[in-house]
Amino acid sequence: MNLILASIAVLFLSSLVSLAVQGKPRIAGILGACGSVLALGLGIVPAVQALMGSQFAPLAFASSMPWLSFSMGLDPISAIFLVPIYILSGLVAVYGTGYMKPYAEQKNTAFYWFFYNILVASMVLVCVARNGLFFLLCWEVMALSSFFLVAFENDKVEVRKASWIYLIASQLGTVFLIPMFILFGNQSGSFEFSSFYNCLTPAAATGCFILGCIGFGTKAGIIPFHVWLPEAHPAAPSPVSALMSGVMIKTGIYGLVRMITFLGMPPLWWGMVLIAIGALSGILGVLFALAQHDIKRLLAYHSVENIGIIVLGIGVGLIGISTGHQTIAVLGFAGGLLHVINHALFKGLLFLGAGSVIHQTHTREIDHMGGLIKKMPITALTFLIGAVAISGLPPLNGFVSEFLVYMGSFSGITSLEAETAMPLAGVIASLALIGGLATACFTKVFGIVFLGEARTIQLDHVQESPASMTVPMIILAFSCVVIGLSGPLVVRLLIPEVLAIVPISGPFVFDPSEWLVNISIVASGLVVLIILGAGFRKFLLSRRTVGQTVTWDCGYAAPFSRMQYTASSFAQPLTDLFSAFLKTKKHIKVPADYFPAQASIETHTADPSNERVYRPVFAQAVGLLSRMRALQQGRIQIYVLYIVVTLIALLLWKLR
Template sequence: MNVLLCSLIVLIVSGVFAFSLNRCVKFANGMGAAGAVTACVVGLGALFAVYNNPTAAVFSIPWAIPCGSFSLGADALSAVFLFPVFLLSALSALYGFDYLKHYYGKKNIGAAWLFYNLLVASMALVIMARNAILFLSAWEMMSVSSCFLVLFEGEKRDVARAGLIYLVATHIGTLFLLVMFILLGKESGSWDFAAWQGTRAGFGPSLIFLCALIGFGTKSGFVPMHIWLPEAHPAAPSHVSALMSGVMIKTGIYGLLRIMTFLGMPCAWWGYLLIAIGSLSGILGVLFALAQSDFKRLLAYSSIENIGIILMGIGLGVVGLSVQNSFLMVMGFAGGLLHVVNHAFFKGLLFLGAGAVYHETGTRKMDLLGGLLKKMPITGFCFLVGAAAICGLPPLNGFVSEFLVYYASFKSISGSTSLVFAAVGIITSLALIGGLAAACFTKAFGIIFLGETRTACGQNAHEAGVFMRLSMVILAVACIVIGLSAPLFIGVFARIIADVSGSPLSLIQLCLMEAGPPLISVVVMAVCLFIVVVLTVLLRRSFLSGRVITRFPTWDCGYARPDPRMQYTASSFAQPVVDFFKGVLRTQKQAVKITRYFPDSPSFKTETTDLFSETVFRPMLRSMRRFTGKLTWLQHGKLQFYILYIVFALVALFIWKL
């Protein structure tokens, strides 16, 4: 525990140093990155000790804040969420060191590192906090520091707008968390997590659960509370997007699981609700991802999809717990938790790859790019690994976690009626998500990296810096290694599932053991695949040896002047599916009508805005503004009066308490 505290201190101190030494920009950049990497590596080292001996990992000092105590702890649940936080933060910091060089003299590098390190520290603090006030403070720190990072390029109009949307959305979420903590705290009279364990009766737990679902769901991007996510994630610098998409949104999942440990036996409908939200988030997330033309926005939407898959796993786990089907429970939770870790790796990897492309080409529009694999071979290869992993293709890590969720669903297919419908719903949604994700990521990789360069944007691109490449390669290797070694470490989740479900550890280990043979077979098949690939490659080589190999332009149907602009674009690739789902996607098309035989300036533009922000939130906020507009005289911007309000409020409270 002390080591973990040290790493937090290193993070904060190095951030402050980087900020204060901003005048020497190279030093600030190095200081911030080195601090983050050191702290995270130290933290990673401490995690193994923490996992093996969770009872020793507690730390508590009194705190002057009312009801608060600075109590930290790290059990197995915390350790598993801390692992991706530290790993991805270290790699993103490494990457950011190269990435931010581009902004020397243009941006405040020191401030960027201060907020980055604060973000990492606050995420770790959220996961380790054992007191509601501390949790909320850390939560707030996380939201605010990430909001400042989103505003890194705040002079751009759309970035400023994204930051504002994020700030508002995250605080609406926090509001629900506040209500939830008050409900929990009022019942037990304490704000320490330790006092909250135990079963409750009546509507209380369900109400708390719903508050948690909305509050944490806003942070995690459950549909329909996701609207801030596709705005804020693309706007941030790429190493921050990787961190936000890869791990920050998972703090919501962590919070949900943590709260569930306090609520005792869950109701079955919680699980069904989670599954329903999960499949909705999964399908809509990937559908909107497919319709995007900005590749970072595409990745942001795909995070919503993956949160959906995680939720489906956890939902199955909750259903399994409530119907006393321990195998289903274990597989569901294990699949969901493994996907939390996996998604951190491949989404981090994809965002870093996307950042390298943006860094080199200066655009996020896929249709302007193309042919980058020749210029950026390593970035391209890593992006391909990430794309295959996120589609859940074997033998990579994404397959293993989806396999567990599928496996649990297939196992419960002969159970009771409601369970069967949940299982079939999950199977069908996962299959649909798989197909859509494959379309989405063949599009992303194919249009950005394959073919010919479409415009001048990519002409001068070259391979990313050495640290950027290093962090991407490490993540790509991690995706492959997890895919091949899943049976070895799946047992890690046993203790977490025991904590969340309150079931005996031995039972859970028994269930996990049952999943061993299929997982081992999957690995055997992966090895078979590898051997067959090697054999076919060797065979191909022996057939081609001594034969003539020539190079010639692509078959152009006899057309004399092929042009790179004639290539299929991202929007045309996605058009059949986007058109098919037009009822949901509502893609707007703007085209100049062609009237003459030789049109001079034809143009065509498509844009897919978010369904929920257009049809639900915008009208809602508009009517809210009509009402609150009448209260603007209260908010005049004079600080003295604001302080007066506080005094009045305090006096009123005192009088009420008298």
């Protein structure tokens, strides 16, 4: 516990120090990154220990505010979120030193490092806070510091707009969390988490569940509260997107899981609600991702999809708890929580890879890129590993967590009554659909960005990113492979954490890691087979002539790069099929005459929940609130009058 405190102290200290040396951006960057790396070194030790089953005594510092106390604790549930936070923030900080270098001339990068370290510290604090008010305080610090990071390039109009959307969305989310904590506090008489357990009546618990789903769901980015993700991620610098998408949105999941442990025995419909939310977020998230051609916007929608998978896992787990099936519960939660770690790794990796590409090509438009694998081999390889992992394919880590969720649902449909089994069958079908669509989406991204020929960008001055950027990516890619091949070990680490959530009656008999041993064997076998096959191919070709030519374009002898398929055309059959949800707008200029001179097509997929729900609502709200503007006269006397009137009113109310 002391090491966690020390890591938080280091983070705050380094953020202040980097602000102090803002005149020298290089030193500020190094010091800022050192803070996160040092915090990684310090904090990872107790976090892993907690995962291994060590107990830590909680800490508490009293405060002069009523209800508030700075109490902290470390248990397996916190640890599982702390591990990716520490790892990813350390690696992203190293990456940031390389990525922020070009910005140093135009902007004050010291601010970046200041808010970066504050953000990391506040995420750690959110996970260890054990007091409702303290939690909310850290939650707000987290929201604000990430807001400033999103707004880093605030000289651009679209960045300012995106960061406002982000700020408003996260504040609206908090609006739902405050009554939730008040409800808890009201019923238990204290804001300490330790007093929250099973303190609610069933009706209040239902209320809390709904409030928590909306409040934490906004941070996590479940549909329909996801609108800020596709706006904020393209606007933020890539390392910030990696950090936010990789771990910050997971604090929403942390809140959800933590809240579920307080609520006691869940009724069956909670699990079903979570499954419905998860399936909706997963399927629509990946569909919207397919329709995008801005690489970071696309990855942002994939975060929505993966949060959907995590929520599916938690939903399966809840159904397991409420029906009393240990196997289903353990598999569901283990799958969902392992996906938290996995998603942090591969989504962090993908955002860093995207950043590396944007760094070199200065565009986020996928349709302009192509052929980068020849210039940026390391970025391409690591991005490929991330892409395979996020598509949930073996032998990488994404498969392991999706496998657990699948198995939870499969064992559910074989052992439960039809009414409870049906939602689980829905989980299976939607996971399969998500998997297929994710494959479509990431073949698109990888194929169009890295393969083929460059479409409109110039490849001449593109080169591989510096080592400070590639090394973190290599480490992340490597850990994706390691988790993919050592599933049983990782899951064994997860078991104590899952048991903390699942109220087990009777001895714990089921161990999913036994199943995963087989997965590891087959996955390793697959790797061996690939190596053998490569050797065989090499042997076959060793004595033969190997020629080079242009691509066979059905006899056309002078193909050029603009003739290639683009991301939009690749995704078009699927986006047309689901056009009822996507509402893609097309601006087509059809070729005319026998020798058409000009033709163009432009597609744009706006977010319907943004277009049709939030925009009208906010337009109404603006109309309503503008009437209140009469109160704002801009004269100091009037404001003083308000204060006086309020004070008198309060006095009257108290003396009544």
